[in-house]
Each structure stands twice: as C-alpha cells, then as structure tokens.
Amino acid sequence: MRLRIATASALFLGLATTAAGAHAFLDHANPLVGSTVSAAPHEVSLSFTQNLEPSFSTVEVTGPTGARVDAGKSQISGNTMRVGLKPAGPGTYHVHWHALSVDTHTTQGSFTFQVGQ
Amino acid sequence: MPRLSWCSRACALALLFICLPYSSALAHCFVGARFFPATLAIDDPCVADELSLPTVSWSKTGDVPPAAEWDISAELSKRITDDLGISIGDTWTQISPPGGPKMAGFADLETTLQYQLLKNDDHELAMLLGLIFDWGGTGASNSGIGTPYSQITPTFYFGKGFGDLPDDAGALRAFAVTGQVGYMFPTTSYNVALNTYNAQALVYGGSIQYSMPYLKSEIRDYQLPDFINHLIPLVEAQLTTPTANNFGNSPVTTGTVNPGVIYVSTYYQVGLEAQIPVNRASGTGVGFLGQLHLYLDDMFPHTIGQPLLGGSGAAPRQPSF
Numbered sequence: 001m002r003l004r005i006a007t008a009s010a011l012f013l014g015l016a017t018t019a020a021g022a023h024a025f026l027d028h029a030n031p032l033v034g035s036t037v038s039a040a041p042h043e044v045s046l047s048f049t050q051n052l053e054p055s056f057s058t059v060e061v062t063g064p065t066g067a068r069v070d071a072g073k074s075q076i077s078g079n080t081m082r083v084g085l086k087p088a089g090p091g092t093y094h095v096h097w098h099a100l101s102v103d104t105h106t107t108q109g110s111f112t113f114q115v116g117q
Numbered sequence: 118m119p120r121l122s123w124c125s126r127a128c129a130l131a132l133l134f135i136c137l138p139y140s141s142a143l144a145h146c147f148v149g150a151r152f153f154p155a156t157l158a159i160d161d162p163c164v165a166d167e168l169s170l171p172t173v174s175w176s177k178t179g180d181v182p183p184a185a186e187w188d189i190s191a192e193l194s195k196r197i198t199d200d201l202g203i204s205i206g207d208t209w210t211q212i213s214p215p216g217g218p219k220m221a222g223f224a225d226l227e228t229t230l231q232y233q234l235l236k237n238d239d240h241e242l243a244m245l246l247g248l249i250f251d252w253g254g255t256g257a258s259n260s261g262i263g264t265p266y267s268q269i270t271p272t273f274y275f276g277k278g279f280g281d282l283p284d285d286a287g288a289l290r291a292f293a294v295t296g297q298v299g300y301m302f303p304t305t306s307y308n309v310a311l312n313t314y315n316a317q318a319l320v321y322g323g324s325i326q327y328s329m330p331y332l333k334s335e336i337r338d339y340q341l342p343d344f345i346n347h348l349i350p351l352v353e354a355q356l357t358t359p360t361a362n363n364f365g366n367s368p369v370t371t372g373t374v375n376p377g378v379i380y381v382s383t384y385y386q387v388g389l390e391a392q393i394p395v396n397r398a399s400g401t402g403v404g405f406l407g408q409l410h411l412y413l414d415d416m417f418p419h420t421i422g423q424p425l426l427g428g429s430g431a432a433p434r435q436p437s438f
Contacts, residue, residue, distance in 0.1 A: 022383045022415040023147070026334040034337025049383060092284075103418040108238070109150040111335050112284060 024050040024057075024079070024101040026109055036114040044070075044095055045082035052076050056100035059083050064091020064115075090116030145412050149238030150335055151278035151293060152328070154379045155410045157388045158353040159297050159322040162243040162276035164202030164233050166413040166422045167194045176392050176404025179371075183401035184214040192227075196424035200233040210262045222257025225264060231274075241278030241293070247271070253304065264303075265310065270320055272299030278328075280335060291332040296323035306362050316363035322372070326351035330381060349379045353390065371399040375406060386410045 030045045031037045044061055054076040061083065063069040071084040081097065096110040146153040146163035153161045157172065169192045177183040192206030205228050211221040227249060234244040249270040256263020278293040279286070303315035326349050333339070333346045356372030377390025388408045394400035414422030 022412075022418075025330065025383075028338060032338045032340070033334060105415070105418065107147065107150075109334055 022050050022101060022103070023105040023107050024048040024052060024099040025107065026097070026099075027079075029095070029111065031113040033111040034113065038116060040087060040089065040115045041085060043082050043084045044093075045080060046095075046097055048079045048081070048099055048101075050101040050103075050105075051079050052081060053100040053102050053104075056106075057081055057098065059095065059097040061085060061096075062094045063088030064093070069093070088115075090114075145414055146243065146276070148236050148243045148276065148278065149241050150280055151241035151276075151331065152381070153243065153276045153278075153293065153295060154326070154349050154381055154386055154388075155408075156295060156324050156326075156351065156353055156379075157377070157390050157406050157408045158355040158373070158375050159295065159324060160229075160247070160272075160274055162245045162274040162295055162297075163236075164196050164200060164231050164245070165194050166196055166424075168192070168411040168413055169206070169408055170411065172406070172408040174392065174404060174406040176373075176394075177401040178212070179394070179398045179400050180214070182215050184212050184217075186213075187211045198424050198426050202231045202233075204229045204231070207256075210257075212260075212262070220257075220260040220262065222260055222262045223255070224262055225251045225253060225256040225258075225267075227251050229272075240281050241276075243274075243276040245274040247274060247297075247299070249299065249301075264308075264315075266308065266315060267304040268301055269304065270299040270301040272297055272320070278331070280331065288332060288336055290336055291328045292325065293328060293331075294323060294325050297321060300360075301357075314362050314364045314366065316359040316366055317361040319358045319360050320356075321358075322353065322355035324351050324353040326379075344380075347381050349381060350377075351379065352376045354395075356395065367398060369396065369398045371396070373399060373404075377406070384412055384416050386412075 025048060027047045027049050031041055044059065046059060057076055059070065059074045059081055060068060061070040069086045069088040071086050074081050074083040092112050092114055094110060094112050098108045100106050145165040145167055146161045153163065155161050155167060155169065172190045174188045176186050178186055188208050188210050190206060190208035192204055194202060194204040196202045207226050208224040210224055211219060213219045229247050229249045231245055231247040234246055236243050249272055251268040253264050253267035258265045274297040276293065276295040280290045282290050298321040301320050302317040306315055308315055329346050329348045353375040354372065356370055358370040359366060359368055372395050373392045374395060375390040375392050377388060379386050379388040390406045392404035392406050416422060
C-alpha cells in the first residue's frame, strides 16, 4: 500500500513541472476597506497576495458625486497597485479594481471608504 | 462488471493528469468578487481543476446497535473546456459493528460530468448542471458497501453571494448560499440477490456560508488576525428522500446537518465539520468530516490547472471600466 501511495504521489508531483502561481487576492488597501478618513487621500493603494501583470490590472475610483476621481493611469509595482486622486471633498468613494496575476488568473472586487463623515 | 483494483483506480485518477493541456486558465469557483469554497458535504457550483485528497469522515450508523463507520475518499475534478468538466472519485469504507466482523472495501466508482450554465459576476450567481454516475459492480457489493447496479443522478447546482445587496446591508453582504438538487435512479429496479427494490430518490442539500475574506476585502477591513481573515464558517445539509420504487424500504428522509469551518489559503483549503444526523435512521450521535482540498489551477497554472481543450491561448482581455 505504501508503495502504491508513493507511486501515485510521485506521478502527481512529477506532472507538476511548472512554478506555482495563484489568484491575486486583495490583502489590504490604503485607505482601509470600509474605513472613514478625515481628509481626502491623495492616492489609493492596493496590495495583493500575488504579483500583478501591469498591462491588465486596473483600478477606478469614483467620488461622492459618482464621477471618476482617479488621476491618470494606475501605477503597478510587484503586488501593489496605486492611483492618484483628484480633490473631490467629503463623501463616499467607491474603488473598483481588476487584477491579473502574473500567471494569468483574474480577480476583481470593489469597496468603499468615507471621507470626512 | 469486475471490481477494479487499487492500481486501476489510481490509474483512472492519473489518466486525467496525463492529458496535459496547453491553453490559458482562469479560476476555480470565483464569481465576480465572490469565491465559493469547495464545500465538504455537497458540491460547489463551478467546474474547476481541484483535488480533494483526502476527505475523511467518522460516524455511527443508524443501526441498532450502531456500527462505527470510517470513510476515506478522494475526488479529482478537471475542466475539459472552460465550461465543461468531469470529476472522478471513490471512497474506501470500513464498518465495524459492535461484536461483529468488520466490513471494508471500496464504494462504487463515481464520475460526474458538469456543465457551467451561468456565472453572473454582478450578482455573484453561478449555476451548474451535473450528471452523476455511480458505476455499479466496481465496489465491494458483496459487503453492501457498493452496489451491483449503477445509479444515475442528474443534478442542478447553484451558488449565490449577497454582495449585490445595498451598501447599507453592511456585513450581511458577506453571506452566500449554495445548493444542489438531484434525482437519483438506479439502472435496475430490483435487486435479485437481496430480494429488495432499488428506490429512486431525491438527493438534495445546501449550505449557508459567511466569508471572512469577503468581509475584509469588500466590506470592511477590521484588521483582524490573518488566520481569522481566511475562515469561512458554514453550515451544510445533505438529505435523501426516497420517492419511488421503495416497496418494503424505509420511506424516511435521511441526512445530516454539518456545521463547520473552512480555512482558505492560496493553494489549498482545509475544512472540518461536525455531522449531526437529522433523525435516528440517519445515524447515531455526532460524527465528523474533514477534508484537504487542493486548488490545482493555482498550484499548476500552466499544466494540470488548465482546461484540457479550448482554453484561450490569447492574452486576457483588457478590462474596461
């Protein structure tokens, strides 16, 4: 029995010929997901559990009026994605992100944070 | 049909690994921002590249006096295309009646063909059709662990996350439900050897689950300990109700309700549940169920973790907001 289990395990592992990758989960954000901050931040940064593929990972931020307030293209380095914000005052901000990890797994999500309330 | 040896079973499981694909892969059960974990008692609502090895359960049967039962099973799920998948699994069972001889052996080999009907990202809704086939005569039918006849169960699966509730719903948005309902019918209606009828039955179940990962990344980050942020507490139920051709057998619905928790990591998940029988016919006392589940698409994204056919080799589509 032990030999059979070992053989099956070896077969399984032998077929695993490439490096592992994984889905990129949002690990933490700044401002924090669901948090309230006293003043509007200058940028939103998102840290993921995996490195990102810059060409296919994006973030969009909308301000209290529903208009986009992200300024320019998101900057991606390793597992971190950040985007600058235009001044938009107090209220609820929505962050929508779409991430492609370097092994082509896609994930997406969204969250809000409050400013000055 | 002759019984399959352990080697034959291992070869059958390995066969799916050998047919390695060369196309790009996406995910296990992600629907929008929602991740449905592989539940232990029922199936999740997605085709996937996953391996449950092992699933271990211990319980006491509903016999008088009750017998102790161990079940150790393995199941491999493999996508053929992005929307079509197949799984193959088997269970080794040992039943120990008090004062009597132990019975042990494999249950019938089980294969399932699944087709992904729907994945709606905005509403975190997934639907799946499945055709479960228990191959009669492949298990230890002499000891009653397997059956000499096959059983076919067309099954509908669904999953729904509540992330599309208004923001005012707050932490309630981390809830999700999954379920399945199938109709099992045997390929022969009468068991000559045992002089019994082979009943048709409704096989159904569901889960309600609360995703701490979802709470942290979509609703509010309470900066809880990392371990807590990987947990999905849940309650599962699995039930069987005889519906036809049940002459002389018990008409009682049997099943268990399973409270438990799943720890979700990057490449695997570990689940542990209690098994509470819904009535005396379903078992005696509380049992347990544990499972190690591997995400093959994350572990081996360029080989085993890809669909066998038809994956898009092209670069992923640029998302547009």
